[in-house]
Amino acid sequence: MQTVRLHGLLICRDPQEAAIVAAHLPQHIELTRAEPGCISFAVDATExxxxxxxxxxxxxxxSFRAHQARVRDSVWGRATERIEREYTFDGL
Structure with missing residues (x-):
């Protein structure tokens, strides 16, 4: 069985989008880390x-696809759906 890894950037256009991320991120991290199959999950601020x-x-x-499906229908998913993401995937 091969693990699936995602690495990349979440890129806000303005301070309002950044505030949305900051407001919803703690719960998103907590819920994701509790998901079956989650080995690690980190979202970290940059400079x-x-x-x-x-x-x-x-x-x-x-487990990765189940995570993606849960996120789409979550508060985080709806609040951040328009925020740009630049991701790469390994293992799919």
Whole structure:
């Protein structure tokens, strides 16, 4: 079984989008880390106040896809759906 890794950036256009990320991120991290198959999950601020790094690892493609489905229908997913993401994936 191959793990799935995601690495990339969450890029806000303005301080309002950054405030949305800051407001919803703690719950998003807590819920994701509690998901079955989540090995690691980190979203960290960078020196640029509009950009966060994102690093995720899941046990397999099924657990990663389940995570993606949950996120789409979550408060985080709806609140941040228009924020730019630049991600790369390994293991899919």
């Amino acid at each position: 640029d106040l509009l950009v966060w790094t994102v690093d995720e690892e899941f046990e397999d493609a099924a």
